[in-house]
Amino acid sequence: MSAIEIKNLHVSIGDKEIVKGLSLTIRQGEVHAIMGPNGTGKSTLAKAIAGHPAYTVTSGDVLIDGQSILAMEADERARAGIFLAFQYPSEIPGVTIANFLRAALQARLADGEELDVSTYYKRLYEKMDALKIDRKFTSRAVNDGFSGGEKKRCEILQLAMLAPKFAFMDETDSGLDIDALRIVAEGVERLRGPNLGVLLITHYQRLLNYIVPDYVHVMWDGTIVKSGDKSLALELEAKGYDWVKKEFAVANSL
C-alpha cells in the first residue's frame, strides 16, 4: 500500500508565502478532508503537489513511498499516480473528451503498446452512464461550453478513467446544486477503495455527508491547526471558523 507524505511543506507564489509548514500523510484507502476559510492555502497546497508552475516550494518535501516528487514535472507526477480535480477546469477547444482521455491513457503505456480502442470505449461509456453524462459528450470538446455541474462531473469522469493512486479534489462541491452534488459525491464514493487515497478540499460540511471522511483537518493561515475524525467537521459546521481562529490564537499565545 502506497502513501503520499507531505513533510513540513512551504509554498510561495512569487514573494508571498501561502503554505507555511504543512505536514500530512495520506495512504491509499484513506479519505481525508481539509476544511478552512478562503485564503488559507487549501487550493495552493493541491496545485503545488500537482506541480503547477506558478507555485514554488521553498522548503519541505512531498514523497510517494519515500521518493521525493518535487523534481518531477506535472505530467510525471500524474503518471506516478497523482490526480488533481480542478476547481476551475480548463476548456480545451477542438479536443474531444474521447480523444483527450484516450491520449492521457495512451501516455501511460510503454512505447509501442497501443490502447485497445473497444475496451476503452466500453469503460468510458460505463463510467459516463454511472455519472449520468450523456454519451454524446464524448464528441464534445473538453469543458467547452459546459455548465459548472457538467465540468465537475467531467473531472470525476477523468478521475474514474485514469485510476490514480492519490486524488486531490479542489473544492469539487463549489457551484453545485443539490442534485449535481449528489451525483458527483456518489461518483467519488464509487471509486473509494483500498487503491485510492483522497484529499477532499472543501468549505462546507454538506459534501462530507455523502463522502464520509476518515480524517478531517482544519487549515488556518497556511498550515493544519487541528485534526480529527468526521465529528470535527460537524463541530466546525456548528461553531464556525471563528472557533478555530480563537483556539489557534489561544494555542499560539501559550
Add this chain to the structure above:
Amino acid sequence: MNSPANFETLKVPAADAAANPAENPFVGIDQSAGNFSYDVKYDFDAGAGLSAKTIDYISSVKKEAPWIRDFRHRALQIFESKPLPTHWATRDLETIDFSKIRYYLSQGQKPKRTWDEVPDDIKRTFERLGVPEQERKFLAGVEAQFDSEAAYSNIKELVAKQGVIFMNSTAALREHPDVFRKWFGKVIPTADNKFSALNSAVFSGGSFIYVPPGVKVAHPLQAYFRINAENFGQFERTLIICDEGSELTYMEGCTAPKFSTTTLHSAVVELVALKGAKIQYITVQNWAANVFNLVTKRGLAHEEAEIKWIDCNIGSRLTMKYPGVVLKGRKARGEVLSIALANDGQHQDTGAKMIHAADETTSNIIAKSISVGQGRSTYRGVVHIPKHLKGCKNNTECDALLINTNSRTDTYPAISVRGQQHAAQHEASVSKVSDEMIFYMKSRGLTEAQAMSLAVNGFVNDLVRQFPMEYSVELKRLIDLEMEGSVG
C-alpha cells in the same frame, strides 16, 4: 547548349542543431521524411539561369507545338518586365537569385504505365514517399513527378473507361489540344503576376485533367512533387476542367530534402468548373525550410458550380499562396479552407480571393494559422462583391494561434461589398495556448509536447476533419512533429 550532366552525389547537410532550445522548444521541422537524395543521372539539363535559349531548349526537348513555344517566349518577356512585388510582399523575395536556378531537368523518360517498369533509383525515392501503397489502397490513378518530368503515370482502367483524361501537361497539350487549349492560361493569365509569368515560361509537369459531363470520379486523383537537386525549381502547371455536372477531388502532397541554397517552387493551378460541376482541390505542403513556395491558384465556377480549395501549409521558408475563385455563374459557390503553420524561420503568407461576378453567389473562407517560435503567418484575403449584383453572401473567418510571445501574425482582409442586397460577415481572432490549459493537460499525464500538440490539433480540428482520412492522419502527424521540434 549544355550537354547532359551527371550529378555528383549530393551531400545532405548535417541536421540543424536545435537553435536556442532554451528560448524555443519547438524548433525545426522533421526532415526525416524528406531528408535524403540519390545519385541520379539526368539526361536533359538546361543549365542554370533563364533566357530565351532556355525556353527553346525546353520546348525542343518536349517537342512542343509552335503555339506553346510562342506562349513561353511571351511569358518570359512579361516575367522580365515585371518587378518583384515587394511593395506589399516580404523583401525576402529579393534573396532569390534567378540566375542560379535550374529551370528544367528530367530523366528523359516517358511516363510509365506500371510500377514495375520504373527505373530503380526513381522507384527508391517514391517508395520512401509511399507512392505505391497509396496507389493500391486509395487512388484511381497516380501521376508521380520526379524533377520536372512525369516518371510514372498510371490511370486506372476505371477512370479511363469513364472518359477521364489524366496526364502531365506536356502530353495533354500534345494529344488533346482541342480540350485544353481553350482554357489554358485563361483562368490565370500569364501577366497576372511575376510568378505566374515565370511559370508560363518554364512550366513542366503537373496534371492536366478533363472530366466528361455527368461523370463523378469516385476516388481522389493524386500527384506527388519532389525537388531532388540543389538550385532547382519546380514549375508544374495543372489544369483541371470538369464538364457539366461532373465531380472530382484532386490531392497534392509534397516533400523535399533540405539544401543550403535557395529552392524555388512556382506553380500555377487553374480549375474550371462548368455548370453544376464540383471540384475539390486538396493540398498538404511540407516543403523543407529553404524552399520559396510561390503559387498561383484560381478556379472559375460557372452556374451552380462549386470549387473548394483545402490548403494546408506546414513547410517552406516562404509560402505565398492565395487560392481564389471567380464566381462567374449564378449560384456558384466558392470555398477556401486554409491551415498554415509557421515555425522558426518560416513565413506563411496565405489567404484567399473571392471575386463575385454573378447573382446569388456565395463564398466561404475559413483560415486558421499557427505561429510558433519566431514563425510569422500572414492572412491576406480579398472579397469583392460589386454593386450591380444581387443576393450574394460571403463568410470569412480567420483565427490565429500564437504559441510563443515572439511569434507573429498579421491579417489584411480586404472586403469590398457594394450594393444593397448582400450579406457579408467577417470574424477574426487571435489567441494563445494558455499556461493553464497546458498545466491542465499535463496534470492528466501528457507531456508538454503532447499537450501542445493536442491544443494545436484541437485548434485546427474542424478544418482537418474535412480532409480525406489519409490526409487528416498525415496532417496530424505533421503537426505533432512540428510541436515536438524533432530534427532529422
